[in-house]
Amino acid sequence: MVYRKRKICRFCSGKETDLDYKNAELLKNFITERGKIIPRRISGVCAMHQRVLAREIKKARTIALLPFTVTGK
Amino acid sequence: MKKLSHYELTTILKPEGGMDAIRQFAERVDGIIAGMEGKIVNVKFWGEKKLAYEIKKNLKGNYVYFNFVADGPTIHEVERNLNIWEHVLKFMTIKLDNKANIEELLKSAEGIASLTDKEKKNVAPAIVEETAEEEKKEEVTVDNKAYNEKLQESLSNSEDDEDENVEL
Numbered sequence: 001m002v003y004r005k006r007k008i009c010r011f012c013s014g015k016e017t018d019l020d021y022k023n024a025e026l027l028k029n030f031i032t033e034r035g036k037i038i039p040r041r042i043s044g045v046c047a048m049h050q051r052v053l054a055r056e057i058k059k060a061r062t063i064a065l066l067p068f069t070v071t072g073k
Numbered sequence: 074m075k076k077l078s079h080y081e082l083t084t085i086l087k088p089e090g091g092m093d094a095i096r097q098f099a100e101r102v103d104g105i106i107a108g109m110e111g112k113i114v115n116v117k118f119w120g121e122k123k124l125a126y127e128i129k130k131n132l133k134g135n136y137v138y139f140n141f142v143a144d145g146p147t148i149h150e151v152e153r154n155l156n157i158w159e160h161v162l163k164f165m166t167i168k169l170d171n172k173a174n175i176e177e178l179l180k181s182a183e184g185i186a187s188l189t190d191k192e193k194k195n196v197a198p199a200i201v202e203e204t205a206e207e208e209k210k211e212e213v214t215v216d217n218k219a220y221n222e223k224l225q226e227s228l229s230n231s232e233d234d235e236d237e238n239v240e241l
Contacts, residue, residue, distance in 0.1 A: 063165045067125040
């Protein structure tokens with residue numbers, strides 16, 4: 001069995017305080033190359049912050065700061 | 074007495090006309106808000122940004138951000154006008170949840186005087202961003218190579234390495 005250390009939520013640790021749709025550079029860390037929101041089991045974000053994060057990502061998508069999808073074209 | 078709330082409005086304009094067009098646009102929005110007893114706290118120009126997706130055949134847009142205090146019908150009127158103006162590509166109004174601070178905000182309100190030309194400052198970060206993206210792509214390809222090597226190693230090794238496969 002491989003036991004891995006539990007990831008700590010980046011937002012709970014107090015280092016990242018500016019969780020906002022205007023801060024698209026930060027939100028980019030939580031979407032895949034295809035533009036999908038990364039699940040919290042991968043990113044280690046806590047449930048509360050994942051809800052906020054998802055909401056802010058969706059706002060940023062509305063105003064074209066983040067993509068809805070990234071296709072090959 | 075009108076019930077005032079704190080709002081923020083982000084608008085995307087067509088990347089034409091330069092700073093004069095942006096100033097003119099801000100004045101028009103201010104005219105509507107001020108005409109309905111609202112007050113603009115500050116206005117920011119985020120610069121010409123690349124859009125994440127195409128809007129009305131435009132790949133770039135000028136972002137103008139308004140932070141203001143107003144009541145519900147004002148929002149309706151502002152949005153009605155934004156829909157009419159052709160140089161507005163898209164907009165989003167968000168109600169901010171801080172009812173207690175409204176009087177303070179009204180006191181500290183700067184109005185459209187806070188609009189400054191930030192385009193020059195924004196040019197440098199944009200270039201940095203592009204190079205950073207290129208670097209990321211390179212890293213990904215390197216990672217893939219390393220991954221493949223590891224995979225082959227683990228495949229060629231004996232039974233004991235099953236745990237390693239799981240980890241990969």
